[in-house]
Amino acid sequence: MALLQQITERTFFVPGANNLGIITTNDGGAIAVDTGLDKDTGRLVRKALDEANLTLQAIISTHHHADHVGGNDYLLRNMPDVVVYAPRVEASLIEHPLLEPIYLNMGAQPLAALHNKWLMAKGSPVHHLIDDKQIEVAGVWFDILALPGHSINQIGVAFDGVCFVADGFFGPAILEKHGIPYAHDVHAQLTSFDSILQRGEHCFLPGHGDLLERDSLAHVIAVNRSAVERSSQMVYAALGESGDLFAVARRVQQAMELRLAGIPHFAIFVSAVAAHLTYLEVEGLVHIVFDERGMIWQRAV
Numbered sequence: 001m002a003l004l005q006q007i008t009e010r011t012f013f014v015p016g017a018n019n020l021g022i023i024t025t026n027d028g029g030a031i032a033v034d035t036g037l038d039k040d041t042g043r044l045v046r047k048a049l050d051e052a053n054l055t056l057q058a059i060i061s062t063h064h065h066a067d068h069v070g071g072n073d074y075l076l077r078n079m080p081d082v083v084v085y086a087p088r089v090e091a092s093l094i095e096h097p098l099l100e101p102i103y104l105n106m107g108a109q110p111l112a113a114l115h116n117k118w119l120m121a122k123g124s125p126v127h128h129l130i131d132d133k134q135i136e137v138a139g140v141w142f143d144i145l146a147l148p149g150h151s152i153n154q155i156g157v158a159f160d161g162v163c164f165v166a167d168g169f170f171g172p173a174i175l176e177k178h179g180i181p182y183a184h185d186v187h188a189q190l191t192s193f194d195s196i197l198q199r200g201e202h203c204f205l206p207g208h209g210d211l212l213e214r215d216s217l218a219h220v221i222a223v224n225r226s227a228v229e230r231s232s233q234m235v236y237a238a239l240g241e242s243g244d245l246f247a248v249a250r251r252v253q254q255a256m257e258l259r260l261a262g263i264p265h266f267a268i269f270v271s272a273v274a275a276h277l278t279y280l281e282v283e284g285l286v287h288i289v290f291d292e293r294g295m296i297w298q299r300a301v
């Protein structure tokens with residue numbers, strides 16, 4: 001079976017743990033939307049394009065997470081003419097991948113365990129910042145969707161009736177595996193669900209999960225929305241008794257019966273719990289007090 005799965009005349013994807021979008025240009029070229037985790041996924045993109053007689057011209061990186069940009073380095077080293085596009089802020093993190101394990105370690109020098117390829121990609125230059133709602137890449141005009149929330153300034157891209165939403169939502173089977181869908185900004189994550197629902201494309205490709213037809217979109221977004229809202233409710237429920245961030249995270253973990261396998265998983269989980277606490281604070285549902293235990297979260301209502 002061909003590596004490249006066709007969606008519409010000009011859009012394709014390489015399916016996998018992370019679906020990688022491919023768009024053809026007018027002159028035998030191709031543009032990749034994300035490149036996967038590492039050199040193996042970079043190599044897969046190259047092989048898929050070779051099979052189809054297409055030459056990679058550009059990469060659009062939707063956000064900085066290592067499983068979306070990890071193939072950039074391999075592709076740029078092997079095809080030095082390829083240019084990378086990414087949204088502002090995300091671009092800085094793509095160029096300086098050490099910043100991800102730093103923020104997951106509360107700004108401190110990261111623990112050695114956080115220096116792994118899932119949290120720290122090789123990094124790559126970003127040649128063009130994406131600021132606009134429409135951009136031209138290698139002669140192809142894309143609609144750019146602002147999809148912040150899961151990551152700081154994540155984007156999706158739309159072309160030829162297909163919307164590549166990156167981690168703007170997850171496939172339902174993926175959601176079941178995660179205790180809390182990773183969030184940087186919960187309010188923005190919920191708002192981005194609405195932005196996706198308003199799109200008129202026929203097909204929607206998440207980074208993780210199955211390609212969706214428009215008919216299935218509302219259901220899948222509803223499943224995502226309830227996973228995020230349930231996470232907020234569980235964080236609020238964990239504050240029956242006040243506690244610091246780690247106490248809250250531990251109670252949520254126990255309530256969800258999650259097994260956290262090691263420091264990276266723990267760091268991501270605590271970060272997501274912190275995002276929900278910030279959200280609940282903005283909503284006026286919780287607040288912080290200082291007592292002999294330190295910085296303590298408690299219910300405001």
Ligand SMILES: [Zn+2]
Pocket residue numbers: 063065068150151167
């Ligand atoms: Zn992500």
